[in-house]
Amino acid sequence: MEERLYDLIFICRPDTPEAEVDKLIATLEHSVAEKSAKIEKIEKWGRKRMAYRVRKLREGFYVYMSIRSNHGELIKELERRLKVADPVIKYLTIRIDEEMKRQQKLAKHRERRAARRPRKPAPTPAPQPGEQTASAAG
Amino acid sequence: MADPNVPQQPPAAAPPAESSALAEQKPAAAPAAEATPATAPSSAPSGQSSGQSSSVPSRGPSSGGYQGNRGPSRGPGGPGGGGAGGRPGPGGGPHKRGKRNYIRKKKVCRFCVDRVDYIDYKKADILAPFIQERGKILPRRMTGTCARHQRWLTVAIKRAQNIALLPFAAEF
Numbered sequence: 001m002e003e004r005l006y007d008l009i010f011i012c013r014p015d016t017p018e019a020e021v022d023k024l025i026a027t028l029e030h031s032v033a034e035k036s037a038k039i040e041k042i043e044k045w046g047r048k049r050m051a052y053r054v055r056k057l058r059e060g061f062y063v064y065m066s067i068r069s070n071h072g073e074l075i076k077e078l079e080r081r082l083k084v085a086d087p088v089i090k091y092l093t094i095r096i097d098e099e100m101k102r103q104q105k106l107a108k109h110r111e112r113r114a115a116r117r118p119r120k121p122a123p124t125p126a127p128q129p130g131e132q133t134a135s136a137a138g
Numbered sequence: 139m140a141d142p143n144v145p146q147q148p149p150a151a152a153p154p155a156e157s158s159a160l161a162e163q164k165p166a167a168a169p170a171a172e173a174t175p176a177t178a179p180s181s182a183p184s185g186q187s188s189g190q191s192s193s194v195p196s197r198g199p200s201s202g203g204y205q206g207n208r209g210p211s212r213g214p215g216g217p218g219g220g221g222a223g224g225r226p227g228p229g230g231g232p233h234k235r236g237k238r239n240y241i242r243k244k245k246v247c248r249f250c251v252d253r254v255d256y257i258d259y260k261k262a263d264i265l266a267p268f269i270q271e272r273g274k275i276l277p278r279r280m281t282g283t284c285a286r287h288q289r290w291l292t293v294a295i296k297r298a299q300n301i302a303l304l305p306f307a308a309e310f
Binding site: 007009011022036051053054060064090092094099100102103106107110 | 241253256259260262288297298301302303304305306307309
Protein backbone atom coordinates (compact mmCIF):
# COMPACT_ATOMS: atom_id res chain seq x y z
CA MET A 1 0.00 0.00 0.00
CA GLU A 2 1.27 3.34 -0.89
CA GLU A 3 1.77 5.98 1.71
CA ARG A 4 -1.24 7.89 2.82
CA LEU A 5 -1.61 11.11 4.72
CA TYR A 6 -4.23 11.42 7.41
CA ASP A 7 -5.50 14.24 9.51
CA LEU A 8 -6.52 13.25 12.98
CA ILE A 9 -8.32 15.66 15.23
CA PHE A 10 -9.68 14.86 18.60
CA ILE A 11 -11.40 16.92 21.23
CA CYS A 12 -10.93 16.37 24.93
CA ARG A 13 -13.08 17.60 27.75
CA PRO A 14 -12.11 21.16 28.56
CA ASP A 15 -11.42 20.30 32.19
CA THR A 16 -8.85 17.61 31.47
CA PRO A 17 -5.45 18.56 32.84
CA GLU A 18 -2.93 19.18 30.11
CA ALA A 19 -0.68 16.43 31.46
CA GLU A 20 -3.38 13.92 30.70
CA VAL A 21 -3.75 15.21 27.18
CA ASP A 22 -0.02 14.88 26.73
CA LYS A 23 -0.18 11.33 28.02
CA LEU A 24 -2.89 10.54 25.53
CA ILE A 25 -0.84 12.03 22.72
CA ALA A 26 2.11 9.95 23.85
CA THR A 27 0.13 6.74 23.66
CA LEU A 28 -1.05 7.64 20.19
CA GLU A 29 2.50 8.44 19.17
CA HIS A 30 3.56 5.10 20.51
CA SER A 31 1.04 3.14 18.49
CA VAL A 32 1.93 5.18 15.43
CA ALA A 33 5.57 4.31 15.90
CA GLU A 34 4.67 0.67 16.38
CA LYS A 35 3.20 0.52 12.89
CA SER A 36 6.28 2.27 11.55
CA ALA A 37 4.31 5.30 10.50
CA LYS A 38 5.36 8.92 10.80
CA ILE A 39 3.80 11.79 12.64
CA GLU A 40 4.27 14.85 10.51
CA LYS A 41 2.80 17.36 12.84
CA ILE A 42 1.16 17.68 16.21
CA GLU A 43 -0.66 20.83 17.15
CA LYS A 44 -2.45 21.56 20.33
CA TRP A 45 -5.05 24.13 19.46
CA GLY A 46 -6.06 24.43 23.05
CA ARG A 47 -9.47 25.22 24.44
CA LYS A 48 -11.86 26.26 21.78
CA ARG A 49 -15.53 26.90 21.70
CA MET A 50 -17.32 24.23 19.74
CA ALA A 51 -19.97 25.12 17.22
CA TYR A 52 -22.52 22.95 18.94
CA ARG A 53 -22.80 21.07 22.15
CA VAL A 54 -21.09 17.71 22.39
CA ARG A 55 -21.91 15.60 25.42
CA LYS A 56 -23.44 18.69 26.95
CA LEU A 57 -20.16 20.56 26.68
CA ARG A 58 -19.70 23.82 24.83
CA GLU A 59 -15.94 23.92 24.88
CA GLY A 60 -13.27 21.42 24.10
CA PHE A 61 -9.55 20.97 23.99
CA TYR A 62 -8.57 20.40 20.36
CA VAL A 63 -5.55 18.39 19.32
CA TYR A 64 -4.53 18.02 15.72
CA MET A 65 -2.12 15.43 14.30
CA SER A 66 -0.96 14.78 10.79
CA ILE A 67 0.07 11.19 10.22
CA ARG A 68 1.75 9.59 7.26
CA SER A 69 1.19 5.91 7.15
CA ASN A 70 1.06 3.01 4.77
CA HIS A 71 -0.72 0.76 7.15
CA GLY A 72 -4.50 0.96 7.16
CA GLU A 73 -4.79 -0.93 10.41
CA LEU A 74 -3.16 1.95 12.19
CA ILE A 75 -6.17 4.19 11.78
CA LYS A 76 -8.41 1.51 13.14
CA GLU A 77 -6.15 1.17 16.12
CA LEU A 78 -5.98 4.92 16.74
CA GLU A 79 -9.72 5.31 16.50
CA ARG A 80 -10.23 2.44 18.88
CA ARG A 81 -7.92 4.10 21.35
CA LEU A 82 -9.68 7.41 21.04
CA LYS A 83 -13.04 5.76 21.48
CA VAL A 84 -11.87 4.10 24.65
CA ALA A 85 -10.09 7.10 26.10
CA ASP A 86 -12.21 8.81 28.70
CA PRO A 87 -11.38 12.46 28.15
CA VAL A 88 -11.99 12.32 24.40
CA ILE A 89 -15.43 13.52 23.45
CA LYS A 90 -15.04 13.64 19.70
CA TYR A 91 -12.54 12.64 17.07
CA LEU A 92 -12.22 12.74 13.31
CA THR A 93 -9.79 11.06 10.95
CA ILE A 94 -9.61 12.15 7.34
CA ARG A 95 -7.48 10.89 4.54
CA ILE A 96 -6.15 13.92 2.72
CA ASP A 97 -3.26 12.74 0.59
CA GLU A 98 -5.31 12.74 -2.58
CA GLU A 99 -6.32 16.33 -2.09
CA MET A 100 -2.76 17.28 -1.32
CA LYS A 101 -1.69 15.58 -4.50
CA ARG A 102 -4.27 17.55 -6.41
CA GLN A 103 -3.12 20.74 -4.78
CA GLN A 104 0.47 20.10 -5.70
CA LYS A 105 -0.51 19.30 -9.24
CA LEU A 106 -2.46 22.52 -9.55
CA ALA A 107 0.34 24.52 -8.01
CA LYS A 108 2.81 23.02 -10.42
CA HIS A 109 0.51 23.70 -13.32
CA ARG A 110 0.12 27.29 -12.24
CA GLU A 111 3.84 27.71 -11.83
CA ARG A 112 4.47 26.39 -15.29
CA ARG A 113 1.86 28.70 -16.72
CA ALA A 114 3.33 31.66 -14.86
CA ALA A 115 6.71 30.80 -16.31
CA ARG A 116 5.23 30.75 -19.77
CA ARG A 117 3.28 33.94 -19.36
CA PRO A 118 6.04 36.56 -19.81
CA ARG A 119 5.98 35.92 -23.55
CA LYS A 120 2.27 36.27 -23.77
CA PRO A 121 1.09 39.60 -22.35
CA ALA A 122 1.63 41.46 -25.59
CA PRO A 123 -1.97 41.03 -26.80
CA THR A 124 -3.59 42.08 -23.55
CA PRO A 125 -2.22 45.61 -23.20
CA ALA A 126 -2.85 46.28 -26.88
CA PRO A 127 -6.56 47.16 -26.55
CA GLN A 128 -5.87 49.78 -23.95
CA PRO A 129 -3.80 52.06 -26.16
CA GLY A 130 -6.44 51.57 -28.82
CA GLU A 131 -9.07 52.73 -26.45
CA GLN A 132 -7.11 55.78 -25.50
CA THR A 133 -6.56 56.84 -29.08
CA ALA A 134 -10.23 56.32 -29.81
CA SER A 135 -11.24 58.59 -26.98
CA ALA A 136 -8.66 61.14 -27.99
CA ALA A 137 -9.96 61.15 -31.57
CA GLY A 138 -13.57 61.54 -30.52
CA MET B 139 -19.97 55.15 -39.62
CA ALA B 140 -22.90 52.91 -38.94
CA ASP B 141 -25.46 53.82 -41.54
CA PRO B 142 -26.65 50.31 -42.39
CA ASN B 143 -27.41 49.56 -38.80
CA VAL B 144 -30.78 48.55 -37.56
CA PRO B 145 -33.16 51.32 -36.50
CA GLN B 146 -32.38 50.60 -32.88
CA GLN B 147 -28.99 52.15 -33.09
CA PRO B 148 -29.41 55.80 -34.18
CA PRO B 149 -31.52 57.15 -31.31
CA ALA B 150 -29.37 55.56 -28.67
CA ALA B 151 -26.06 56.49 -30.20
CA ALA B 152 -26.66 60.11 -31.02
CA PRO B 153 -27.63 61.48 -27.59
CA PRO B 154 -26.18 59.30 -24.88
CA ALA B 155 -27.66 61.50 -22.17
CA GLU B 156 -31.21 60.80 -23.25
CA SER B 157 -30.84 57.12 -23.42
CA SER B 158 -31.98 56.58 -19.87
CA ALA B 159 -35.49 57.43 -20.95
CA LEU B 160 -35.17 55.31 -24.05
CA ALA B 161 -33.93 52.42 -22.04
CA GLU B 162 -37.42 51.91 -20.72
CA GLN B 163 -38.71 51.15 -24.17
CA LYS B 164 -35.74 49.52 -25.83
CA PRO B 165 -33.80 47.54 -23.33
CA ALA B 166 -31.94 45.69 -26.08
CA ALA B 167 -30.24 48.65 -27.70
CA ALA B 168 -29.94 51.11 -24.88
CA PRO B 169 -27.63 49.30 -22.48
CA ALA B 170 -25.20 48.42 -25.19
CA ALA B 171 -24.95 51.98 -26.38
CA GLU B 172 -25.17 53.41 -22.94
CA ALA B 173 -22.50 51.37 -21.29
CA THR B 174 -19.97 52.07 -23.97
CA PRO B 175 -19.73 55.77 -23.21
CA ALA B 176 -19.05 54.76 -19.68
CA THR B 177 -15.82 53.11 -20.66
CA ALA B 178 -14.75 55.88 -23.02
CA PRO B 179 -17.01 58.90 -22.65
CA SER B 180 -16.09 60.67 -25.87
CA SER B 181 -15.91 57.66 -28.12
CA ALA B 182 -19.50 57.17 -29.11
CA PRO B 183 -18.61 56.27 -32.70
CA SER B 184 -16.42 53.40 -31.68
CA GLY B 185 -19.16 51.83 -29.64
CA GLN B 186 -21.57 52.28 -32.50
CA SER B 187 -19.34 50.63 -35.02
CA SER B 188 -18.61 47.70 -32.83
CA GLY B 189 -22.30 47.21 -32.34
CA GLN B 190 -22.95 45.27 -35.49
CA SER B 191 -21.00 46.42 -38.52
CA SER B 192 -17.44 45.24 -38.31
CA SER B 193 -16.01 48.11 -40.32
CA VAL B 194 -13.55 49.09 -37.62
CA PRO B 195 -12.77 45.91 -35.78
CA SER B 196 -9.37 47.00 -34.56
CA ARG B 197 -10.68 50.11 -32.96
CA GLY B 198 -13.47 48.63 -30.95
CA PRO B 199 -12.17 48.20 -27.44
CA SER B 200 -12.54 44.85 -25.81
CA SER B 201 -15.44 45.90 -23.68
CA GLY B 202 -17.32 47.60 -26.50
CA GLY B 203 -17.13 44.64 -28.77
CA TYR B 204 -18.19 42.36 -26.01
CA GLN B 205 -21.32 44.29 -25.31
CA GLY B 206 -22.12 44.78 -28.92
CA ASN B 207 -22.21 41.09 -29.42
CA ARG B 208 -24.30 40.58 -26.40
CA GLY B 209 -26.81 43.38 -26.59
CA PRO B 210 -28.83 42.47 -29.66
CA SER B 211 -28.71 38.75 -29.14
CA ARG B 212 -30.49 38.69 -25.83
CA GLY B 213 -32.78 41.58 -25.21
CA PRO B 214 -34.00 40.95 -21.68
CA GLY B 215 -30.52 40.16 -20.53
CA GLY B 216 -29.35 43.53 -21.67
CA PRO B 217 -29.15 45.30 -18.33
CA GLY B 218 -27.18 42.46 -16.81
CA GLY B 219 -24.85 42.30 -19.74
CA GLY B 220 -24.29 46.01 -19.62
CA GLY B 221 -23.47 45.82 -15.97
CA ALA B 222 -20.99 43.05 -16.51
CA GLY B 223 -19.31 44.73 -19.43
CA GLY B 224 -19.39 48.17 -17.90
CA ARG B 225 -17.15 47.05 -15.11
CA PRO B 226 -14.00 48.73 -16.46
CA GLY B 227 -15.45 52.20 -16.04
CA PRO B 228 -18.03 52.30 -13.32
CA GLY B 229 -17.16 55.89 -12.51
CA GLY B 230 -18.79 57.30 -15.60
CA GLY B 231 -21.73 54.94 -15.79
CA PRO B 232 -24.04 55.07 -12.81
CA HIS B 233 -25.48 58.56 -12.99
CA LYS B 234 -26.45 58.12 -16.62
CA ARG B 235 -28.57 55.09 -15.99
CA GLY B 236 -32.24 54.93 -15.29
CA LYS B 237 -33.59 53.71 -12.04
CA ARG B 238 -34.49 50.30 -13.35
CA ASN B 239 -31.28 49.06 -14.86
CA TYR B 240 -28.95 49.31 -11.93
CA ILE B 241 -25.50 47.88 -12.27
CA ARG B 242 -25.39 44.34 -11.07
CA LYS B 243 -21.93 43.81 -9.76
CA LYS B 244 -20.36 40.78 -11.31
CA LYS B 245 -19.64 38.23 -8.63
CA VAL B 246 -16.22 36.71 -8.73
CA CYS B 247 -15.17 33.50 -7.10
CA ARG B 248 -13.25 34.50 -4.03
CA PHE B 249 -11.10 31.41 -4.14
CA CYS B 250 -10.19 31.94 -7.78
CA VAL B 251 -9.07 35.47 -7.00
CA ASP B 252 -6.81 34.19 -4.25
CA ARG B 253 -5.68 31.23 -6.37
CA VAL B 254 -6.70 28.70 -3.80
CA ASP B 255 -5.79 25.10 -4.60
CA TYR B 256 -7.06 23.53 -1.44
CA ILE B 257 -9.76 24.70 0.88
CA ASP B 258 -8.74 23.80 4.38
CA TYR B 259 -11.53 22.50 6.55
CA LYS B 260 -9.52 23.45 9.62
CA LYS B 261 -9.83 27.17 8.95
CA ALA B 262 -13.33 27.77 10.11
CA ASP B 263 -13.04 31.53 9.75
CA ILE B 264 -12.57 31.14 6.01
CA LEU B 265 -15.56 28.84 5.67
CA ALA B 266 -17.85 30.79 7.96
CA PRO B 267 -18.91 33.40 5.38
CA PHE B 268 -20.28 30.63 3.19
CA ILE B 269 -22.87 29.34 5.58
CA GLN B 270 -26.12 30.92 6.55
CA GLU B 271 -26.96 31.92 10.05
CA ARG B 272 -28.95 28.77 10.49
CA GLY B 273 -26.01 26.72 9.28
CA LYS B 274 -26.99 26.04 5.68
CA ILE B 275 -24.33 26.15 3.02
CA LEU B 276 -24.88 29.15 0.80
CA PRO B 277 -25.57 28.35 -2.84
CA ARG B 278 -23.21 29.31 -5.57
CA ARG B 279 -25.58 31.86 -7.01
CA MET B 280 -25.38 33.86 -3.80
CA THR B 281 -21.67 33.82 -3.23
CA GLY B 282 -20.41 33.73 -6.79
CA THR B 283 -18.08 30.86 -6.08
CA CYS B 284 -17.11 28.89 -9.15
CA ALA B 285 -18.31 25.33 -9.54
CA ARG B 286 -14.99 23.75 -8.77
CA HIS B 287 -14.38 25.73 -5.64
CA GLN B 288 -17.93 25.26 -4.45
CA ARG B 289 -17.39 21.54 -4.72
CA TRP B 290 -14.31 21.74 -2.55
CA LEU B 291 -15.99 24.19 -0.24
CA THR B 292 -18.94 21.93 0.54
CA VAL B 293 -16.60 19.11 1.40
CA ALA B 294 -14.56 21.39 3.63
CA ILE B 295 -17.64 22.74 5.37
CA LYS B 296 -19.00 19.28 6.00
CA ARG B 297 -15.73 18.17 7.49
CA ALA B 298 -15.59 21.22 9.69
CA GLN B 299 -19.11 20.48 10.87
CA ASN B 300 -18.10 17.00 11.86
CA ILE B 301 -15.43 18.21 14.20
CA ALA B 302 -17.59 20.97 15.65
CA LEU B 303 -15.74 23.83 14.02
CA LEU B 304 -18.92 24.85 12.23
CA PRO B 305 -22.49 24.24 13.26
CA PHE B 306 -24.82 21.82 11.52
CA ALA B 307 -27.71 24.01 12.54
CA ALA B 308 -28.12 27.02 14.77
CA GLU B 309 -28.68 26.29 18.41
CA PHE B 310 -31.20 27.89 20.66
